[in-house]
Amino acid sequence: MLFLASLLLAYLVLCGSSRDAFAEEESGGTVSTVQGLALYGEPALSEDFTHFPYVNPQAPKGGSLARAAIGSFDSTNPFIIRGTPATGLTQIYDTLMETNPDEPFSQYGLLAKGVRLDPKRRWMEFDLNSEARFHDGKPVTAQDVVFSFEILRDKGQPFYAAYYADVTAVKALNKKTVRFEFAESNSRELPLILGQLPILPRHYWQERDFSATTLDKLLGSGPYRIAEVQPGRRIVYQRVEDYWGKDLPVKQGRHNIDRLIFDYYRDQTVALEAFKAGNLDFRLETSARQWATAYDFPAAKEGFVKKLEVPDGQPAGxxxxxxxxxxxxxxxxxxxxxxxxxxxxxxxxxxxxxxxxxxxxxxxxxxxxxxxxxxxxxxxxxxxxxxxxxxxxxxxxxxxxxxxxxxxxxxxxxxxxxxxxxxxxxxxxxxxxxxxxxxxxxxxxxxxxxxxxxxxxxxxxxxxxxxxxxxxxxxxxxxxxxxxxxxxxxxxxxxxxxxxxxxxxxxxxxxxxxxxxxxxxxxxxxxxxxxxxxxxxxxxxxxxxxxxxxxxxxxxxxxxxxxxxxxLAATRIALWDLYGYPQPHPEYNLDLEAWWVDPERAREIRPRQRGD
Structure with missing residues (x-):
């Protein structure tokens, strides 16, 4: 939940990528370039997988999803101590690798097309995808990776320093290859933690104060960009039509909804009334009393609103x-x-x-x-x-x-x-x-x-x-x-x-x-x-x-x-019934990024939702 799941390293699975000059090291032989990292053993998906098994690769694109956020916000920088960041900001950033919600813990290449790990776990290297671009068209480079690691560790929230404590050095070997070196007694999870590193544009932040709050529409390389900021009231994300990674196996059938809207409310009671009035499409319900008693309003009785309980494959904590x-x-x-x-x-x-x-x-x-x-x-x-x-x-x-x-x-x-x-x-x-x-x-x-x-x-x-x-x-x-x-x-x-x-x-x-x-x-x-x-x-x-x-x-x-x-070993969801989603849901984590707007149901339900 919260933000960056706990990780553990395991062995790597050979993906057939060619070896380069950096693959022979003090480990005494060739270190294979692979596309996936897994928890104990090998990743479940083969090197030629085309999409995560649970997604709908033909899911239609379009539509919107509006949901509530509680309180207020005064910053669009989610990485720092200062300010209250808006909800959903991770949507604008890509990471080096992507987690498969349908496995206990496995990652596959996103910004990184390949990875090498020393068998003794003293170092690892990422080869970046040559197609990777920030939203302004500039390429994602190894220098951006080095910059992101160092600024998050040194100026980001405290947990970054905890996560990266066993990294002793990071350096760009060339424009597309970055190397991390580890302490002798490093944690087994560390390489996978680095796979979840969000990559920030060095050229964008060089003339800006990273530690200061801002309401700017920050630059990323992810599937969404910030479209609208109303401080303390609303933030809207727009799907990037020409997103560089949309055809990658880890992205097929995902990020289907055009606009993600977070409207802010003072408390959950007001947010619930907004949902019932049709101003919000989706609601995570945390109250057992509300779940049992609050969803008997006319639209729910008529079948326009439905309730889901999605099993949770993670520990309850x-x-x-x-x-x-x-x-x-x-x-x-x-x-x-x-x-x-x-x-x-x-x-x-x-x-x-x-x-x-x-x-x-x-x-x-x-x-x-x-x-x-x-x-x-x-x-x-x-x-x-x-x-x-x-x-x-x-x-x-x-x-x-x-x-x-x-x-x-x-x-x-x-x-x-x-x-x-x-x-x-x-x-x-x-x-x-x-x-x-x-x-x-x-x-x-x-x-x-x-x-x-x-x-x-x-x-x-x-x-x-x-x-x-x-x-x-x-x-x-x-x-x-x-x-x-x-x-x-x-x-x-x-x-x-x-x-x-x-x-x-x-x-x-x-x-x-x-x-x-x-x-x-x-x-x-x-x-x-x-x-x-x-x-x-x-x-x-x-x-x-x-x-x-x-x-x-x-x-x-x-x-x-x-x-x-x-x-409760489940997530309770109430929604206006115009969305399609994977069935069954992925086993270990709810993946809202694999949802989509069903055009036929939207044509029927949107007028009722608006009160037309």
Missing amino acids: MQAYVINLRRDKFQDVRVREALNLAFDFPWLNKKLFYDAYERTHSFFENSEMAAQGLPSEAELELLEPYRDQLPERVFTEPLPIEHPEELRPRLAEALNLLQEAGYVVRNGKMVNTETGEPLSLEVLLYDTQFERVVQPLLRNLSRLGIDGKIRVVDVNQYLNRLRKFDFDMIVGGFPQSNNPGNEQREFWTSAYAHQPQSRNLIGLENPVVDELVEKLIRADSREELDTAAHALDRVLRHGFYVIPQWH
Whole structure:
């Protein structure tokens, strides 16, 4: 989800491209030029594949798709810390390689027509497609690749530095070949991460300040360009008719819709009404209550609007109330566990969610990477060296952690933990026995839709004498506070892929605990976690990866750094029924780029949608 999935490297599959002068290196022989990289083994598609198997290569072009974005925006540069970027900006950029959503993780050539990887994984090279062009007609060169890597690493958002930490050098060998050199103990995912590098035009940015916000229609080489910018209100992308890559196998049957429109709304309630009125075509529904009750309006009853639930082939990850360890009051693990005990998921699921969700326990929920039971022998090998730095319960208590299901005994247990942590109830308030300071917390939100979900937690906390409040702010203020880690608690997420890797550094490690806009929302500084993350990143097999994930998951869960919420192993979509899409959907990721407007249905439905 979020942006750049976690990746892992595997072996390469020979595609038959000719070897060049750069293919013989210190590895002791010829390194084959290939078109694809895969997770453990070979990519599923042969060297002569013509399109991804799930797409419709004859899909018609044309039409538009309008959807909502929430809040506002003040920048068209999505790569930097400053500003609030508009939604959808990655559409204007090409990457070196393209991910196949129908495989666990495989990439195939996009800007790069071929790639070579040293068998010892000390270097790799990309050969660029000689046809690749930016929207102004200038060719994409190896210098553009070098420029993009360096400026994203040095001036981009913090996760780029985490992703590229093991790259020791990058250089253009000629106009169309670029070489990356790696640290001796680099992560196995690194070559695939580099395959997802967005390539920016060096000539465009040379005279511009990359770190400053802008509302310019930025230059890219991708299938769409920015057509319209109404700051804070709307951004529109237009399909590039003469897009250089439209005939590539990874692009056949994709990018079919002419105009992609993102209209901004203050909150989800207003956006839902806009969808029902026909002002929006497509909606990702995140509310179980709305999904169950809000789609009985006339157009839906008449069959003009339909609902889809698309299965999700990725781990559910962790959506949670995130506790900010930068606040002294949350440093004691007993306080954090007490907050966890006050969360009553069964009540929420029954009363508010129509029993639509399952409780989340693991940071790798809905996958084989979720820790279960007591540590296995393989896990113990990883954890034993840190026994004196970890709670004994990591080794002795099985997962998921057992607590009473009924709320009353849970609150009694929470009260005992708070008393052990040095708190006592005075005049109905939970106060610190040493300082006399009341224990209170504020949940920071930007969407009023979540207030009804937070209120039950705050009611339960009030029964313990903890004063809880909700603060709802606009999106820009929310993001500014997030950048500065100025919150007690937020609703946050830690998305995961089937192949977690370098991004885990930014989620959990000490180096990112105080780096503005990092995704270490917790403020976690734990040397054991730091080392377990590195073991996961450098795992040499699927088995090693799963074991490292189990160990990391176990330590994080026993730290009670978040209050886990819930998950649904599907994506809920409501749409005006004028679109065609792959059936079945790709197994591992939803690919909206493979959708198209059905001309016949559009002729029937558009007048009804407009109220004609």
